[in-house]
Amino acid sequence: GAVVSQHPSRVICKSGTSVKIECRSLDFQATTMFWYRQFPKQSLMLMATSNEGSKATYEQGVEKDKFLINHASLTLSTLTVTSAHPEDSSFYICSAREGFGGLGPHQPQHFGDGTRLSIL
Amino acid sequence: GDSVTQMEGPVTLSEEAFLTINCTYTATGYPSLFWYVQYPGEGLQLLLKATKADDKGSNKGFEATYRKETTSFHLEKGSVQVSDSAVYFCALSGGGSNYKLTFGKGTLLTVNP
Numbered sequence: 001g002a003v004v005s006q007h008p009s010r011v012i013c014k015s016g017t018s019v020k021i022e023c024r025s026l027d028f029q030a031t032t033m034f035w036y037r038q039f040p041k042q043s044l045m046l047m048a049t050s051n052e053g054s055k056a057t058y059e060q061g062v063e064k065d066k067f068l069i070n071h072a073s074l075t076l077s078t079l080t081v082t083s084a085h086p087e088d089s090s091f092y093i094c095s096a097r098e099g100f101g102g103l104g105p106h107q108p109q110h111f112g113d114g115t116r117l118s119i120l
Numbered sequence: 121g122d123s124v125t126q127m128e129g130p131v132t133l134s135e136e137a138f139l140t141i142n143c144t145y146t147a148t149g150y151p152s153l154f155w156y157v158q159y160p161g162e163g164l165q166l167l168l169k170a171t172k173a174d175d176k177g178s179n180k181g182f183e184a185t186y187r188k189e190t191t192s193f194h195l196e197k198g199s200v201q202v203s204d205s206a207v208y209f210c211a212l213s214g215g216g217s218n219y220k221l222t223f224g225k226g227t228l229l230t231v232n233p
Contacts, residue, residue, distance in 0.1 A: 006163065032219060043209065043223045044164075093163050097219060108154060109213075109221055111163040 003027055004096050006112025014120055015086060021079045021115045023094030030096035033077040034109065035069060038091045050077050084119045091116055122147040126210045126224030133200055133231050141195040141227050143184075143210035151212040153177075153186050153193040154221070158207045167195075167208070200231045 003026040011019050023033055031052050036044040048064075050056040050071035058064045066088075071077040077096075081088055095109040127142040145153065152171045156164040168177030173188035182197045193210060210224040 004163075034220070041228075043225045046220060049220065095164075095221075107219075108152075108166050108169055110166065111156070113163040114161075116161075 002098070002108075002110045004030075004094065004110045004112040006094050006115055008115060009113060010116045010118075012118045012120065013084065016083055017119075019081045019084055019117060021081075021092055021094070021117075023077045023079070023096065023112055025075045025096040025098075025110070028096075028098045029074040030077075030098065031074060032097045033071055034095045034097070035067070035077075035079050036093045036095070038093060038114070040091075044093060047079075081117065084117070086119045089117055089119045122151070122212060122222040124210050124212055124222050124224040126208075127227055128225065130228040130230060133229070135202055135231055135233050136199045137231075139195070139197040139200045139204075139229070141208055141210075141229070143193045143195065143224060145191050145193065145210075145212050145222075147191075147212055147222075149214065151214045153184070154211045154213070155182070155184055155193070155195050156209045156211060156223075158209065158226070160206075164209065200229070202231045202233055205229055205231045 005024045007022045033050045035047045038044050047062045048056045048058045050069045052071050056069035068080040093114040095111045097109050123146045125144050154169045155167040157167045158164050168179045170177040170186035176185045184193050184195045207226045207228050209226045211221045213221050
């Protein structure tokens with residue numbers, strides 16, 4: 001159980017293009033989803049936290065107009081990288097946290113397989 | 121704020137060797153502790169977890185015990201396999217950062233046949 005599907009797995013596009021990444025919880029309801037960015041050989045950097053039906057909370061230094069997050073349902077969150085440039089090239093990973101498990105902050109996060117974004 | 125310090129790698133072992141990856145933490149409140157594993161080109165998979173002091177998490181031969189007195193959550197495996205080669209992340213949640221996960225920097229493990 002607790003499967004998170006992230007799509008696409010890899011994107012290569014030209015500078016200036018906007019790219020949308022989807023994150024779906026397949027067998028559970030996720031009231032909270034998280035978006036991370038990972039640079040080569042480094043740990044994950046939290047970009048934003050999205051709660052179903054409300055605005056995302058962005059971490060300090062992350063441009064909210066650049067990285068648009070929508071969490072329209074309990075099973076889907078999307079990250080759109082607007083007008084992407086080469087410096088946005090990275091590995092983006094989403095995670096989802098089950099909302100009704102009763103464990104509060106002790107509920108584990110389940111991760112998607114990541115999206116490799118390459119901007120030419 | 122919350123923080124996680126884990127043993128820097130890379131760690132290289134021969135098959136069937138004993139593995140320890142050290143992890144210590146700083147947190148307010150009563151956090152839960154996790155180990156995640158990341159295989160090349162993939163996302164993270166939950167390996168094991170512990171939600172309170174003295175809990176032992178275990179999975180696939182890996183174990184870690186939540187030690188509040190030493191604020192540690194060291195990962196161990198008695199006999200590693202080539203297929204265990206991956207990056208291992210220690211993490212906590214439920215401390216001062218509420219639902220967010222605070223990660224260590226990750227430890228690359230390579231197991232040679």
